Structure formats: structure tokens, C-alpha cells
Amino acid sequence: xxxxxxxxxxxxxxxxxxxxxxxxxxxxxxxxxxxxxxxxxxxxxxxxxxxxxxxxxxxxxxxxxxxxxxxxxxxxxxxxxxxxxxxxxxxxxxxxxxxxxxxxxxxxxxxxxxxxxxxxxxxxxxxxxxxxxxxxxxxxxxxxxxxxxxxxxxxxxxxxxxxxxxxxxxxxxxxxxxxxxxxxxxxxxxxxxxxxxxxxxxxxxxxxxxxxxxxxxxxxxxxxxxxxxxxxxxxxxxxxxxxxxxxxxxxxxxxxxxxxxxxxxxxxxxxxxxxxxxxxxxxxxxxxxxxxxxxxxxxxxxxxxxxxxxxxxxxxxxxxxxxxxxxxxxxxxxxxxxxxxxxxxxxxxxxxxxxxxxxxxxxxxxxxxxxxxxxxxxxxxxxxxxxxxxxxxxxxxxxxxxxxxxxxxxxxxxxxxxxxx
Ligand code: EPU
Numbered sequence: 001x002x003x004x005x006x007x008x009x010x011x012x013x014x015x016x017x018x019x020x021x022x023x024x025x026x027x028x029x030x031x032x033x034x035x036x037x038x039x040x041x042x043x044x045x046x047x048x049x050x051x052x053x054x055x056x057x058x059x060x061x062x063x064x065x066x067x068x069x070x071x072x073x074x075x076x077x078x079x080x081x082x083x084x085x086x087x088x089x090x091x092x093x094x095x096x097x098x099x100x101x102x103x104x105x106x107x108x109x110x111x112x113x114x115x116x117x118x119x120x121x122x123x124x125x126x127x128x129x130x131x132x133x134x135x136x137x138x139x140x141x142x143x144x145x146x147x148x149x150x151x152x153x154x155x156x157x158x159x160x161x162x163x164x165x166x167x168x169x170x171x172x173x174x175x176x177x178x179x180x181x182x183x184x185x186x187x188x189x190x191x192x193x194x195x196x197x198x199x200x201x202x203x204x205x206x207x208x209x210x211x212x213x214x215x216x217x218x219x220x221x222x223x224x225x226x227x228x229x230x231x232x233x234x235x236x237x238x239x240x241x242x243x244x245x246x247x248x249x250x251x252x253x254x255x256x257x258x259x260x261x262x263x264x265x266x267x268x269x270x271x272x273x274x275x276x277x278x279x280x281x282x283x284x285x286x287x288x289x290x291x292x293x294x295x296x297x298x299x300x301x302x303x304x305x306x307x308x309x310x311x312x313x314x315x316x317x318x319x320x321x322x323x324x325x326x327x328x329x330x331x332x333x334x335x336x337x338x339x340x341x342x343x344x345x346x347x348x349x350x351x352x353x354x355x356x357x358x359x360x361x362x363x364x365x366x367x368x369x370x371x372x373x374x375x376x377x378x379x380x381x382x383x384x385x386x387x388x389x390x391x392x393x394x395x396x397x398x399x400x401x402x403x404x405x406x407x408x409x410x411x412x413x414x415x416x417x418x419x420x421x
Contacts, residue, residue: 001393001394001395001396001421002395002396002399002418002419002420002421003391003392003393003394003395003418003419003421004380004383004390004391004392004395004398004406004416004417004418004419005389005390005391005416005417005419006365006380006383006384006386006389006390006391006392006414006415006416006417007365007388007389007415007416008248008363008365008383008384008385008386008387008388008389008390008415009385009386009387010248010384010413010414010415011248011249011250011251011289011413012244012245012248012249012250012252012384012409012412012413012414013250013251013252013412013413014252014253014411014412014413015252015253015255016241016252016253016254016255016408016411016412017255017256017408018233018234018237018238018241018254018255018256018257019043019045019046019047019070019233019234019237019256019403019404020042020043020044020045020070020230020231020232020233020234021045021192021193021196021231021232021233021234021235021236021237022045022047022049022050022234022236022237022400022401023094023166023191023193023234023236024192024193024196024197024231024232024234025041025044025045025050025053025231026049026050026053026092026094026097027094027097027170027174027193027196027197028041028196028197028200028229028231029041029044029050029053029054029057029072029074030053030057030094030097030098030100030101030174031097031101031174031197031200031201031204032057032062032074032076033057033060033062033076033079033098033101033102033105034076034101034104034105034174034177034178034201034204034206034224035074035076035204035224035225035226035227036077036223036224036225036226037075037077037225037226038073038074038075038226039073039074039075039076039204039226039227039228039229040071040072040073040226040227040228040229041071041072041073041074041200041228041229041230041231042070042071042228042229042230042231043070043071043230043231043232043233044070044071044072044231045070045231045234045403046069046070046403046404047399047400047401047402047403048396048399048400049092049093049094049116049400049401052088052091052092052095053092053094053095054072055085055088056084056085056088056089056095056098057074057076057079059084059085059088060076060079060081060084061076061078061079061080061081062074062075062076062078062079063075063076063077063078075226079105082102082106082108082109082110083109083110083111084098084102084111084112086112086143086144089111089112089113089114089115090112090113090114090115091115091116092114092115092116092400093114093115093116093117093122093167094114094116094167095111095112095114095115096111096113096114096124096127096167096171097167097170097171097174098111099111099127099131099145099147099171099175100127100131100170100171100172100173100174100175101174101175102147103131103134103136103147103154103174103175104174104175104176104177104178104179105178107148107149107154108147108148108149109145109146109147110144110145110146110147111144111145111147112143112144113143113144113145116400117372117373117374117397117400118372119330119332119333119335119336119371119372119375120330120331120332120333121332122330124145124167124168126161126162126163126165126167126168127165127167127168127171127172128140128145129159129161129162129168130159130161130168130171130172130175130185131147131171131172131175132150133157133158133159133172133183134154134155134156134157134159134172134175134176134179134183135149135150135152135153135154135155135157135179136148136149136150136154136175137149137150137151154179155179155180155181155220156176156179156180156181156182156183156218156219156220157181157183157184158183158184158186159172159183159184159185159186160186160187161185161186161187161188162187163187164187164188164189164190164214164300165189166189166191166193166194166300168189169185169188169189169194169216170189170193170194170197172185173185173194173197173198173201173208173211173216173218174197176218176220177201177206177208177218177220177221177224178220178221178222178223178224179220180220181219181220182217182218182219182220183217183218183219183220184215184216184217184218185215185216185217185218186214186215187214188210188211188213188214188215188216189300189301190212190213190214190300190301190302191300191301192212192232192235192258192261192301193232194211194212194216195211195212196231196232197211198211198212198216199211199229200229200231201224203227203228203229204224204225204226204227204229205221205223205224205225206218206221206224207219207220207221232258232261233256233257233258233261235257235258235261235262235265235305236305236307236308236374236401237401237402237403238254238257238261238262238283239262239265239305239307239308239311240308240311240377240381240402241254241285241408242254242262242265242266242269242274242276242283242285243265243269243308243311243312243314243315243381244311244380244381244384244409245274245285245286245287245412246269246272246274246285246287246289246291246315247287247289247291247314247315247318247381247384247385248287248289248381248384248385248414249287249288249289249290250285250286250287250289250412250413251284251285251286252284252285252412253282253283253284254282254283254284254285255281255282256281256282257281257282257283258281259278259279259280259281259282259283262276262278262283263302264301264302264303264304264305265304265305265308265312266278266283268294268296268304268312269285269287269315271292271294272291272292272293272294272315272319273287273288273290273291273292274286274287274291275287289318289385290320291315291316291318291319291320291359292319292320292321293316293319293320293321293322293323293357293359294316294319294323295323295324295325295326296309296312296316296323296324296325296326297326297328298326298327298328298329299328299329300329306327306328306329306330306333307374308374309325309327309333309334309374310333310336310337310374310375310377310378311374311377311378311381312325313325313334313337313338313341313346313348313355313357313378314341314346314363314378314381314382314385315381316357316359317341317346317347317348317357317359317360317363317382318359318360318361318362318363318385319357319359320359321358321359322356322357322358322359323356323357323359324354324355324356324357325354325355325357326353326354326355327353327354327355328353331352331353333374334348334350334355335350336371336372336374336375337370337371337372337375337378337379338350338355340366340368340369340371340375340379340382341363341378341379341382343366343368344363344364344365344366344368344382344383344386344390345360345362345363345364345386346360346363346382347359347360362385362386362387363382363385363386363387364386364387364388365383365386365387365388365389365390366386366390366391367390367391367393368382368390368391368392368393369392369393369394370392370393370394370395370397370398371394371397372397373397373398373400373401373402374401375397376392376394376395376397376398377398377401377402377405379392380392380398380405380409380416383416384409384414384416393421395418406418
């Protein structure tokens with residue numbers, strides 16, 4: 001297990017380049033299973049979740065070649081297996097996208113239930129509801145999902161999601177692509193990675209409209225052809241750097257971003273006293289490190305992302321006044337990091353789905369542990385702000401989703417070392 005050792009108290013200055021989006025990549029790479037021919041995917045982040053997913057695809061029979069620095073060429077033409085390696089599947093969350101992709105291409109799949117960050121109950125009932133609406137017979141056991149055609153065969157259908165779910169929207173889009181007829185997903189998620197997946201699939205020949213609205217329509221096609229596609233930048237990685245500069249103070253150009261995707265985060269940072277200047281594909285963030293309290297409620301996109309909850313909580317922990325942070329997507333998400341932040345001096349009271357955070361003048365270095373990806377990122381920000389040394393254990397969680405975090409932070413002037421324990 002590796003750890004970070006951070007000596008806090010330094011301002012961040014310079015330029016940081018944001019990598020391709022994790023949650024877009026983990027949807028787009030399995031989507032290559034639907035394509036006959038080669039997909040050249042650019043801006044693929046070098047993170048452990050992506051490496052695991054590529055290992056799963058290679059194990060299924062995909063031919064994968066890498067082009068430096070972040071381009072992957074996938075050819076899934078010769079894949080025949082519908083049973084991805086369960087050990088690998090259990091290493092990450094988004095491996096559940098193999099269900100939709102394999103169902104669409106082979107009309108059957110047996111996929112282990114996924115693992116990944118475990119900060120809340122993460123049911124997949126809406127994915128299964130979607131597969132059933134497309135005519136699948138779904139058998140779920142304690143640790144597996146088996147999919148095959150039901151008595152009337154597989155074809156397009158209509159599904160209205162009971163909750164806005166990124167994963168269910170992606171999985172139903174994947175499953176519907178190669179099925180005959182029209183599929184309509186109502187109450188669909190609108191996150192940028194949903195639009196990115198639709199753009200990837202349409203580039204390969206799919207017929208998807210409405211992605212980015214709450215109704216996504218898919219008209220099945222017989223075949224998808226190969227092509228080239230570049231993944232969008234990661235808005236949560238970008239938000240993490242913005243929050244880090246807000247908290248430490250500094251002046252950083254965050255480049256390779258889509259500023260529109262960042263508005264929900266930058267508007268909150270601006271309320272806290274941070275300056276964010278939006279350019280075409282970058283944002284300059286300037287902060288003197290003196291922040292004011294604010295209130296945040298997480299919501300599905302275009303609301304404030306739950307994946308930025310922990311990072312903004314660190315900013316609130318050093319902001320003047322009392323902030324309320326309400327989590328509306330995963331109510332138990334505070335428990336992954338608030339105890340650790342308290343060990344660093346943060347004053348956080350959790351009441352139901354709201355954390356009440358009384359800002360402190362400073363945080364103090366401590367030995368803490370990452371319990372999930374975003375919790376780990378928040379602890380990095382806390383370590384950068386804190387007086388003294390912070391040791392963050394279990395950083396494999398962070399490495400699931402942040403490309404070269406220590407190197408990027410170091411290039412901005414942070415003192416952060418990655419040490420193999
Ligand atoms: N939900 C259900 N049933 C379902 C699916 C979801 O009740 O079948 C509920 C969940 O319990 C949750 C809400 O619906 O309360 C939203 O969950 P969603 O399905 O949108 O989450 P997800 O697809 O499992 C993705 C991201 C998460 C991110 C959430 C919310 C990927 C691979 N993961 O998860 O990202 O927090 O959407 O935006 O795209 C992260 O990057 O750190 C991360 C956890």
C-alpha cells in the first residue's frame with residue numbers, strides 16, 4: 001500500500017493540465033465492445049480503474065494497443081466471451097457497464113457484481129429494470145447478474161428511471177444500441193459523461209438523441225463501425241485542483257477543461273471569495289486562502305456534484321463562519337472522511353444528510369486514511385493546507401481516479417511525496 005506524505009502550508013502557483021474524464025472513460029471503453037473494427041480513443045486517463053477495465057477487455061479477447069501519451073486503440077472484433085473475469089470485475093464499480101455492452105452485442109452476459117468505492121449502498125435495481133424493459137431475462141444471485149433474452153426476445157423499449165442514475169442511463173444506452181427498435185429512457189441522468197458516451201457511440205454510427213436532457217432516445221442499428229474519438233476532460237479532477245488552490249491560496253491556470261461543466265463548482269468557490277476567470281478551455285483560479293462560509297446542496301448535474309462534496313468540505317473547514325453541506329445523492333458519503341478531517345482539527349457536525357461545518361483558522365497535520373476516491377482527494381487538500389506533516393494511507397483509492405496527482409501537485413509547488421509502504 002502506498003501513502004502520501006505532505007508538508008502543508010505552501011501556496012499553489014503555475015499551470016496544471018486536466019486529464020480525460022474517469023467516468024466518461026469507464027463508459028466509453030466498454031462501449032468499444034459494440035464496435036466492429038478499431039476504435040482509437042484519445043485523452044484516456046492513466047488511472048487504475050481504466051487499467052483494470054482494459055485488463056478485463058483484453059481478457060475477453062480485445063486487442064489493445066497503446067499510443068503515447070494517452071491514446072488507446074481497441075479492437076473488440078474477436079471477443080467471444082460473455083463472462084468477464086470476476087476477480088477483475090470486483091476491483092471496480094464501472095465494470096457493471098459490461099452488462100449492457102455484452103447484452104447488446106451477444107444477447108447474453110454473466111457478470112459478477114462490481115466492487116469499487118464503497119461509501120454508500122449502491123444498488124443496481126434501475127439498471128436491471130432497464131434491461132428488463134428491453135426484453136432481457138435477468139437473474140441476479142448474491143454475487144452475479146446473468147442476462148439472456150426473455151420469451152419475446154430483445155428489442156427497444158421505454159423505461160422511466162425511479163431515480164436519476166448515471167450508471168443505469170449508461171447501461172441502458174449501451175444495451176439498446178444494437179437492439180432492433182427504439183428505446184426511450186425517461187428521467188435520464190444529464191452528466192457530461194452521458195453526453196460524451198452518446199457522442200462516442202454516434203461517432204461510431206449509433207443513433208442516439210437527447211443525451212444531456214432527461215429523455216434519451218436510442219434507435220437500434222445493426223452495426224457500429226470503428227473511428228476516432230477524444231474523451232472530455234475530467235470535471236471532478238479539475239474541481240479538485242480548483243478547490244485545492246482555493247484552500248491553500250495561490251494562482252493557477254487549470255487547463256484542458258470545459259468551463260461550462262465547471263460552473264456549479266466555480267460559482268460556489270466565488271461565493272467563498274475565490275476568483276475564477278473562465279477562458280475557452282481553461283480556468284484561472286486565484287485565492288488568498290481566506291474563504292467565507294457558504295451553503296452547498298449536492299444534486300445530479302447540473303447541480304453541485306456529489307463527487308466534489310468532500311473537497312468543498314475541506315474549503316468550508318477553514319472558511320470564516322458556519323457552512324451547511326447537504327448531500328442529496330449518497331447520504332452516507334460524509335462518513336468516509338469527516339472523522340479523518342476532525343483528526344486534523346476540522347469542526348464538523350453531521351445531522352442527517354447535512355454536515356454543519358464551523359470554519360477553523362487552521363488544520364493540523366495528522367496520520368489519516370483514505371476510505372474512498374474523493375475522500376482521499378479531500379485529505380490531500382487538507383494536507384496541503386495543514387500546518388505540519390500529513391500522512392495519507394491507502395492512496396490506492398486516490399489512484400483509481402487521479403492521474404499523477406503527486407506529480408501534478410508538486411509541479412504547482414506543493415510538497416507531496418508518494419511512498420511505497
Ligand atoms: N441508485 C439506485 N438504483 C440504481 C442506481 C442508482 O437507487 O440502480 C441511486 C444511488 O444509490 C444513488 C443515486 O441513485 O443514490 C445516483 O447513483 P448513480 O447510479 O448516478 O451513481 P453511479 O452510476 O453508481 C456515478 C459515478 C460516481 C458518482 C455518481 C453520482 C461512475 C463510474 N461513477 O456512480 O462517481 O458519484 O455517478 O454522480 O460514473 C466517483 O467518481 O468518485 C464516483 C463515485
